[in-house]
Amino acid sequence: xxxTVYVNGEYLPEEEAKISIFDRGFLMADAVYExxxxxxxxxxxFAGHAERLxxxxxxxxxxxxxxxxxxxxxxRELVARNGIEDxxxxxxxxxxxxxxxxxxxxxxxxxxxxIVLFTQSKPGLADNPAAKVGMKVISIPDIRWGRRDIKTxxxxxxxxGKMMAKKAGCDDAxxxxxxxxxxxxxxxxxxxxxxxxxxxxxxxxxILHGITRAAILRFAREAQMVVEERAFTVAEAQAAxxxxxxxxxxxxxxxxxxxGVALGSGEPGPVTRRLREIYLEExxxxxx
Ligand code: PLP
Numbered sequence: 027x028x029x030t031v032y033v034n035g036e037y038l039p040e041e042e043a044k045i046s047i048f049d050r051g052f053l054m055a056d057a058v059y060e061x062x063x064x065x066x067x068x069x070x071x072f073a074g075h076a077e078r079l080x081x082x083x084x085x086x087x088x089x090x091x092x093x094x095x096x097x098x099x100x101x102r103e104l105v106a107r108n109g110i111e112d113x114x115x116x117x118x119x120x121x122x123x124x125x126x127x128x129x130x131x132x133x134x135x136x137x138x139x140x141i142v143l144f145t146q147s148k149p150g151l152a153d154n155p156a157a158k159v160g161m162k163v164i165s166i167p168d169i170r171w172g173r174r175d176i177k178t179x180x181x182x183x184x185x186x187g188k189m190m191a192k193k194a195g196c197d198d199a200x201x202x203x204x205x206x207x208x209x210x211x212x213x214x215x216x217x218x219x220x221x222x223x224x225x226x227x228x229x230x231x232x233i234l235h236g237i238t239r240a241a242i243l244r245f246a247r248e249a250q251m252v253v254e255e256r257a258f259t260v261a262e263a264q265a266a267x268x269x270x271x272x273x274x275x276x277x278x279x280x281x282x283x284x285x286g287v288a289l290g291s292g293e294p295g296p297v298t299r300r301l302r303e304i305y306l307e308e309x310x311x312x313x314x
Contacts, residue, residue: 030107031144032100034091037107040144049140051120053127055180057140058082059118062101063274064110064145065152065306068313069101070274074237079119081235082177088121089134091141098314104145112151114275118142118179152277152306160282160294161197161271165260166190168201168209175231184212198271200284203232206259214271214279215239218263219297225266228255238272238305245304251297260284268295270302277309278302 033043051057060079063070076094083090092100101115120140124132170183187199191212200216201209209227210216215236217226224246229235246253263269267290269281278301280294289295 029145030104031142032104033142034140037103043142045120045140045142046123046125048125048127049120049123050132051118051140051179054121054129055178056086056131057118057120057179058086058088058177059116059179060177061274062115062117063151063277063309064105064113064115065310065313067105067111068310069098069105069115070309070313071237071241072098072101072314074240075117075274078177078235078237079117083119085173085176086121086178087131087134088119089139091119091139100143104143108145108147110145110147111149113148114146114151116144116146148275151275154276154279156197157277157279157302158294160280162195162283163198163200163211163281163285164191164194164196165202165206165208165285166199168203170201173231174209174233175229175235177234187212196283200260200263202260206261207257208260208263209233211271211273214273214276216263216281217270217272218258218266219268219270219295220262220266222297223252223254224297224301225254225256225258225262227257236272236274238274238277241309242272242278242301242305245308246301249300249304264289266290268298270294270298272305278305 029040030037031040031043060075062075122137122140124137191199199212210233264284264287271279280298
């Protein structure tokens, strides 16, 4: 069934939505994005995603084409028009269409940033059966660029990583650099649990500042759990009691195997299961 999508001020059937071949998002991956979950027809942590969008745009000297109020209204309108109960809203802002290909950025007064939003329906998103069995991950070298804290659409290597995982009979890949130190997953932040303590890499330019990560760490601390923000290695993860990843679309997803080594019991652990429960409960309550 055809969706209604939003492109540069217009709501259109998806077949009629068009972007120029000169759009810099298409030619240069000169674009940033956000993905916001929808549960029960409501947006999860919209404020967090809007804030990170501001940051990504500011770091790339790009202007936000619509106000935050308009952005929220567009999200809600698309959710309503497409009857999304559970799913996602994808948002992309590009540096726009200068009418030709050129490495230099166009003057933002002459060329307006472009904006596209669409929904993806995912019935039962919060009841993903994968959360019951957990994921198997492989580790691969992190050869991405040095500003992974900016949420750009340069997703070729994460896509290659996902394919390498599939080829190895696994679900996802964790990026590693500096002798086996884990940065993050292809599209999620990575955590281990040892002796009840939750360990996840500290924020820097090396990883994306996950909106789900921020929420999880807040909920964990509120529940009196111990959190340590520091780097960890694949070997440390393999010796951990539990591991998991977080993202806006997967929430909290258990990891039960890393590079062929089963963690703990080989099943999703109690800390991971509890955090998933708390996250879903609190996020649903705060959804708008
Ligand atoms: N790290 C990377 C590389 C990602 O692509 C994502 C999400 O797309 C995340 C972490 C998780 O971020 P969030 O929780 O904001 O979805």
